Amino acid sequence: MITGKNYIGNKLSAQGEISHKTINPKLNLQNDTAFIEATSEEIEEAVQLASQAFKAYRKVSGTDKAKFLNAIADEILALDQELIDAYTRESGLPEGRAIGERGRTIMQLKSFADLVSNEDWKGNKFDGAMPERQPLPKDDLRKTVIPIGPVVVFGASNFPFAFSTAGGDTASALAAGCPVIVKAHEMHSGTSELVASAIIKAAEKTGMPNGVFSHVSGRGPVVGAALVKHDKIKGVGFTGSIGAGRAIFDMASRREEPIAVYAEMGSVNPVVITPKAIATRSESIASTYAESITLGTGQFCTNPGLILTIEDENTQAFIKDLAEKTIAIDAQCMLHPNIKAGYDKNGASVMSQPGVATVSKIEGALADNYAASQVATVSGADFLANPKIHQEVFGPFSLVVTSKDESQLVDIIEALEGQLTGTIIAEEDEISNLENIVDALVNRVGRIIFNGVPTGVEVCPSMQHGGPYPASSDAKFTSVGTDAIKRWVRPVSYQSFPVELLPESLKNN
Structure with a gap:
């Protein structure tokens, strides 16, 4: 039974006068029990x-x-x-x-x-x-x-x-x-x-x-x-x-x-997708990453909040497909109003930066505390020039950065703060050409993934869930x-x- 009291050792205790109630985010209503704040004693x-x-x-x-x-x-x-x-x-x-x-x-x-x-x-x-x-x-x-x-x-x-x-x-x-x-x-x-x-x-x-x-x-x-x-x-x-x-x-x-x-x-968990991977299996990658971006309303510490690729003739079609598949997934409730407010505020901050453009997002009114998924895009040059674009947007949001070439893509990875994960989506016959990207990612992350998604953290001796600061x-x-x-x-x-x-x-x- 929930009492609202503190466990001081094996004893229930409620000496204080300050209390709070939790919130049912789906109903946007307070739950019944008042929880008593522990006193200094x-x-x-x-x-x-x-x-x-x-x-x-x-x-x-x-x-x-x-x-x-x-x-x-x-x-x-x-x-x-x-x-x-x-x-x-x-x-x-x-x-x-x-x-x-x-x-x-x-x-x-x-x-x-x-x-x-x-x-x-x-x-x-x-x-x-x-x-x-x-x-x-x-x-x-x-x-x-x-x-x-x-x-x-x-x-x-x-x-x-x-x-x-x-x-x-x-x-x-x-x-x-x-x-x-x-x-x-x-x-x-x-x-x-x-x-x-x-x-x-x-x-x-x-x-x-x-x-x-x-x-x-x-x-x-x-x-x-x-x-x-x-x-x-x-x-x-x-x-x-x-x-x-x-x-x-x-x-x-x-x-x-x-x-x-x-x-x-915090972590934006960069995902590098090669042009050849997009050319070979664009729809499959878009479907997989739409699911990953929205999983748990994007409220995973390993949410893929940053997607990096190199601009070519297939890039824009892939970005549009990713966005459409992402917003096609039903909007979901966030954990509580404070997280929803943070999602809205941080998303608006990134979107207000020069060069950042919305590809598509859920339109229309949503119930309280439900999040509108969003995919945005920016050029590699604008991303490098503006650290404000690098911030985490905790929720179903992902920013696609299009680089002019591999050298700029590596520069972007090296400019990132520490991350929990980094991912590479590539074709098997590209493996011998990925050394520079792998070296850059390994230097910034605690876990590196090949042809997978960062969401999902296996509990086993080989798992590393941590990375360079501020991850x-x-x-x-x-x-x-x-x-x-x-x-x-x-x-x-x-x-x-x-x-x-x-x-x-x-x-x-």
Whole structure:
């Protein structure tokens, strides 16, 4: 049952007087429950509980942490239709999407449970003593990783399950041995509270220390800031806008003890389509990319917001076909009014720039919070001359840039900020000629795709979901896949240590 209260450890609490309600974006009406913003006292209690819990939780075996993670998955499933209904009511997304995203969330939890069931993931290193070595003897050295401490996770608006309360950040931090405090996203607070209740039940059933998980509601600049600034918080996970992510990053950097912020932020995900690919399979590519541009109302961090090609006799016909296929797909509801307002504002900003032209867009009145898909175009020269055109338009929008030649196309790629993904659509017999484009893209992205679409992020060890700034705050790490656990640990070497005092994973060698 949704209560509107905060979980301070395993206790429901509502001491504050400030509240908010979520919105049903399809009806453009507030939902019933009022969610009470956590007070400074509640935030302090949650952090102190997490700090105390860390002393015990960091020593919990991998086997027991796996039981905890699997129990979370079971408790989420046990919420059944109540959880699905809350998701659709607060996001405007369809039930099928809710069920699919819940499945991904369950799979993530189970993947991390499998990972920590043994110690292999730590990548322990052993270098035995060499007392007879000349000119100097060598000590015994053993290296492992240990959890960093309590972590704050900010719920994401566009994935109320998979990147939120029990999503990849939380699952990977708990797997690493770090207690987690989740700051719920204001627009899906009810969904978040239900998932939080599942985590609390799982913690109690598996004997985890009180404070291993807390869940608070409230405004990011108030509640979120108080958490990030607290000296007992040792790391932050965030998925959202560049503005909010950078604000959190700067706040964490200004602390007396700066901490790492792993923020996944903006990306236009450039797609290079060669003229030969257009000449060979123009209609197929247009159909595929119309679906990708509009998938989830364009509210994926991997939405293909920028398409790059070289002008020839087929280019304009392809752009027109892409636009027509895109707007032929029914308009869909966006996640909440703020995202819709941002889509309208940023789209208008790009469209107002010199040289940018609308190819076609959905005309006529739409219901509140529904987005009109749009395809626009601009020349390579105008794009290079105006960085304002480079900004992300979060929603079903894509800008096609037509270059005069490959050299200009490469210049455009090199002028881009860091991106999550880059894609190349080309024919097999062009592979030997793509080296310059591949080199330029690899230098700007975290994941590069050949003859596919960027939307869809597989959860597996080989996935890299992160890229050069501002796609993410640290391009060395991923927020998707089991390698995400590496964000929440740090290495420690033990030199000439008695075996009895070593961590269990370093004893047997």
